[in-house]
Amino acid sequence: MSTAPHVPGDYSTVSDPEQALKYAIRHIAGDRTEIIEGVITPMSPSWAHESAAEFVRRQLGARMDELDLVSGSGNLDLPGSENWYIPHLAIVPAELALKTEGALLPDQTLLIVEVSSPSNAETDRVVKRRRYGQYGAPLYLLIDRQNRSCTLYSEPTRLGYAAESGPHPFGTPVALPAPFDLELDTSRL
Template structure:
């Protein structure tokens, strides 16, 4: 049976393990689960976790409107890998978001923010940092609640990110470069 006539997101009739796993995630595991290195991981962020993401979102809001960008926590597919992420916050062009029903890929974002929790801190610090860089996300902000610090990663490469700005202890500013040109206040994290 040929898979050429299938729709890009119809994972139900293929033998490819990546596609089958992503099908299972979308149709069995539900909307609040992601795949990290082939493992389906349910997500249930705490209120403290959501609050930290909201602190960043609120500071970005004015710039997003000026730049015709939107923020959200939509699905990100990492094609060719067994990874499907739901970032705590991603910033994308408004026009792209309005036209996209399925997942985006990291290189379509302008900024990805992950807020570390006790259950996923190492995943955010190591795995997602490497994968987001490999898949071309221009900026990755890690809000590490356990270590009470933020680090901004930039210059994506095939091995991850080439540049890290930080860690910056909570209470200091983290400068987001163009197009944002914004100093994030981390004092409320």
């Protein structure tokens, strides 16, 4: 018995399309490419995005040291879906980050921060909020630059997040719960 030859462009014979898509992103598309609901999305953060993420990172610095945490914008896999995210900032246990060569899962993070832009604001507000909650990320902070506000989502469920604090206008402190237990200054976002 012979198998039919592979026809270029026909991926119906791929045994696991999710894994094939995620492999292609990691090995072909480049380091700064996400898959959002099956759509390949190259990322090119602006200086404003990077500055907002850095402002949050600096405020968390001493607390991260105390708790042995690290921050970064590494890959997050959402297994069982066609999603592969690269958050603007994620806070994770240092030991876990050091042992992980590939992607982490959202439930392995302690805090995920996304900074919206005109081209991705609805994705951050709706899709990523739902998916991060479904995949167990304990805290999701949305820095919404278009609406000039911050919203903190918590209590992940299979449908998304059960609790939200905000939107808080820029300049209003945002309380980050345990393990951070600090007020986040939003005046320079």
